[in-house]
Amino acid sequence: MTATQPDLGTWVGKGIDRVEGPHKVTGTAPYASDVTLPGMLHAVVVTSTIAAGSIVKIDSSALLTLPGVRAVFTHENFPRLNTPTQVLFGEAPVVPMQDARIAFHGQEVALVVADTPQEATEAARLLEITYAAEPPLLDPAGQRRETLPSSPDTSRGDTDAGWAAADVRVGATYRTPENTNNPLGLMGCVAVWDGDHLEIHDSTQGTIALRTILAGMFGVPESGVRVRVPYLGGGFGAGLNQWPYKILAAGAARELGVPVKLMLTRPQMFRLVGHRPNSEHQVRLGAARDGGLTMIEHRATSLSSMDFPAVGLLTSGTPHLYDCANVATVERTVRLNRRYPTSMRAPGEAEGNWAVETAMDELAHELGMDPLDLRLRNLATERDPATGKPWSSNAVIECCRVGAELFGWSRRDPRPASTREGDLLIGQGMAACGFFAYMPMSQARVTIYADGTAAVRSAATDIGTGTYTIITQVAADLLGLHPQQVDFQLGDSDMPASAHSGGSGLASSLSNAVIDAVSHLRGELLALAGPDSPLHGLAPDDVVCRDGALCRRDDPSAREPIADLLAGSGLVELAADGRLRPPEGAARDMVHAAAYGARFVEVAIDPMIGRLRVRRVVTVTDGGRILNKKLARSQILGATVGGIGQALFEDTLTDPGTGRVANGTFGDYLVAVNADVPDVEVAFVGEPDRYTPSGTKGIGEIGLVGVAAAIGNAVFHATGRRARDLPITVDQLMM
Known part of the structure; x- marks a missing residue:
């Protein structure tokens, strides 16, 4: 039973300007950083300088004599809080400053509260802390690792039999680095109590989740907590979790009886509000001579923290995209003395797609087959091969064909390193992608x-x-x-x-x-x-x-x-x-819903110096009904920029000896900027999804997925050199 489609079309779909x-x-x-309340104090977080061990002593007596300093909170005097029970995407919030243990470099260990931000910052700089350091688990080569499941394993058919039956086989290891979300707006909050009623102006992406967490931690009813976020300076997943800074501000405000404002600095954004974790993928593909897949195996591992579960989802898309009888996925995480991981735009799928779609390109090369034809030969279009359920809607084939036509794929010389413009090597690559329709x-x-x-x-x-x-x-x-x-x-x-x-x-x-x-x-x-x-x-x-x-x-x-x-x-x-009402109760559970896309990229490489430029991108997406064409295009453009950054620039570096972030500023952490982004042609295909009244499937995440793989595949086509580790750097391109 499909959903009744309402009368949408007079305004829905039109590219009207943003009303805000x-x-x-x-x-x-008004953003959280703009909020000023009478009697408000300012708080600054002090973070640890070791990655593992414990605090032996914190001497705050001298700070309390400094001008403007009102309080210094540590694990010794911060209020004891309840442990939260609500979990979002497997990510339970951390209760800060409850004991002396240190789990990562940059952990919150003290909170200085003063009349002005400057006074709080100066006092925080002077705080003396003595640690008992222990050797941190940071995963350098040869260090023992504890692996834990992060997502359920999946299996259908017999991958060993599929491998044995294959005429052509490929297998390789692919890696993605840590990326940091870094929205433009610095995250922070203002907390104020009126008796047992808490009001907090914050940068969260979920007001109700934060309300629930704060109510549980502070032992007040949810009706006694109000969360306000009328505007937010971006998120990319950094605002999904209820980070310790919010809890620290609320606790300090309750203890002092006045409003407390706490704004993170940019370096703290690299340490305290999550990141896309490092991942490693072993992918094996087998195919018959005609390109039909005989097996897919995807094993993935991500790095996590001691206190924060892994995000997972690295293999989430692998069982669904291609119609293959023999598929197995295994996913594990490693707990280390590292910072909190979190969801970052297209969590898990962006990394997993890089591995699988690069492997598909390698398989096409070994088969002597056009990479587009290999996708068209194997993409699942009738039913979800993992569940057997019909698709709610699926235009992935149309994404590929429309993208190929807009890009001019048929004019591509299939031979690697065969196309030149003067001294430049020209390459063209593509990737298919999907992202589940979360509702x-x-x-x-x-x-x-x-x-x-x-x-x-x-x-x-x-x-x-x-x-x-x-x-x-x-x-x-x-x-x-x-x-x-x-x-x-x-x-x-x-x-x-x-x-x-x-x-x-x-x-x-x-x-x-x-x-x-x-x-x-x-x-x-x-x-x-x-x-x-x-x-x-x-x-x-x-x-x-x-x-x-x-x-x-x-x-x-x-x-x-x-x-x-x-x-x-x-x-x-x-x-x-x-x-939200699913049609006919459980009718939506009878289908599998996902957004789909295809990405086509052209790169130019100067082989003498290893300079790589993305020259052209065509991105086609099936996101169901498009509610606003202008904003949808903006979403895909922004996601494409993020995909270019993932492919070529972004890499949060951790010192292997200390666990310290080595490039935690915008001066050192590279992102794609205007000069790195070419013209991007955006197209949408497909029809409104039949199983929801609005017909939508979502486009914010899917727009990022596949971009990195298409760039990497274009690099191989240009040079004949295969990049399997992100970001793709000069040393991988030097001829």
């Missing part, structure tokens, strides 16, 4: 007013992806209004509960919640229609809202002005709540 844009460009959008529970409240305007409220967050705008468009279409007549506010946990912004799930879940709320609202309005009304006795699905009136769907001339319906019952407004 004027607030951002004029500086009137968590969200709620929304829609209110219609007698003056013809409407309001939408939800505790969701907008991390810059355009949630403010697309939900305004959805509500405008459903209510028959202009977007300027819809006031959408979010980022407040006192509003109807919403999922976090992550996993490309918020647009789908929240738009469906709004659809459900408006359906209930139509029912409430119909209940106001008297016996003489042309709408009397109709069901909510029989009517639509148009131009300030409730109309019969099949006969718009049969209508009642909404203002008259409200006035007739003595009302000036009417509200209804909605939530």
Whole structure:
């Protein structure tokens, strides 16, 4: 049973400007860093200078005599907190400063609170700490490692038999480094208590998750915690977890009885709010001479911390993308004295796709087969091969064919190192990709007013992806209004509960919640229609809202002005709540839903100096219904930039002896900048997904997946040299 598709199309799909844009460009959008409260103090985190061991002594007495210093909190005097029980994606929050143990270099060990940020920073610099250091487990060569499962193993068929039956086999090891999320906005918060009620202005991507965690830790009801995040300076996953800095600020504010503001520095962003962990992948592929896959084996290992579980998901896409009878995945993590890992845009899938799609390119080369043809020969299009369920929708073949046409793939000389422009080597590569369509529970409240305007409220967050705008468009279409007549506010946990912004799930879940709320609202309005009304006795699905009136769907001339319906019952407004509702209860569980894409890249390499430039990118995505073409294109452009960074630049370096971040500033940590990014052609294919009312599948994560592999495959085509470790560096290219 498919979902009923509502009337979307007047505004949905149009590339209207961001509704919050004027607030951002004029500086009137309030971020956590902008919040100032009466009597507010400023806190600075002090971090450890060893990676393993314990604190022997912290002498804060001298600091308390310094001008402006109000308090110094350590494990000795910070309040004892409850251990949280809620877990998001397997990532349980860490309760900070509860004992003397040190688990990584840069761990939070003290909090200095003063009248000004400058006074707190200077005092923090002077704090004397004595440690009992132990040899850290940092995974240098030869060090014993403890491996733990991070994602479930999967298996179908017999991979050994598939390997034996293959005419052509490839097997190799691929590696990805640590990447740091580093959104533009520095993360931080302001916490204030009023009795047992906590209000916190934060940089979280999930207001409800933070509310739950803080309530549990501090032993207060969830109704006694309010989280506010009207604007957020990006996230890329860094705001998904409820990091210790928030807990430290809330604890200090409670102890001191005044508001406390804590803003992280850029170097602290490299240590205290997570990263994409290092990973290693062993991939084996077998194929018949015609290119049909006989087996896929993907074994992956990631590095984690002592206190924080691994993100996992490295092999999550491998069982689903290709129609192969014999597939096995194994995933493990290694606990070390390293910093907290976390989700980072397309977590796990971005790394796993690099390995598998590079291996597919190697297989195509060994077969003497066009890499595109190898994908087209094996992509699963009828059913999900891992579950046997039909796809909710799947346009991956169309992604490949449209991308190839836009790119001009048919003109490509298949021979490696065969295409030159003067001294430059030219290469072209491609990759296919998928990302599961995550759809968590969200709620929304829609209110219609007698003056013809409407309001939408939800505790969701907008991390810059355009949630403010697309939900305004959805509500405008459903209510028959202009977007300027819809006031959408979010980022407040006192509003109807919403999922976090992550996993490309918020647009789908929240738009469906709004659809459900408006359906209930139509029912409430119909209940106001008297016996003489042309709408009397109709069901909510029989009517639509148009131009300030409730109309019969099949006969718009049969209508009642909404203002008259409200006035007739003595009302000036009417509200209804909605939530994500899977069609026919469990019907969505009967299908497998995912977004898909294909990436085509051209690179130019100067073999004399190893200089590599990405010259052209064509990226085609099946994300279901596109709610705003301009914002969707922006999402894919940003993801492509991230993919270029993953392929060529980003690498958070850890000193193998001390565990210290060696390049924890923007001066040392390389990211793709304007000069590194070529023209990117963005296209969308496919139809609205049939199994959700909004028809969406998400595009924020999928846009990154496949870019690195396409670049690496283009590098091989240009040079004949295969890069298996990211980032692809000069030493891998020198001829």
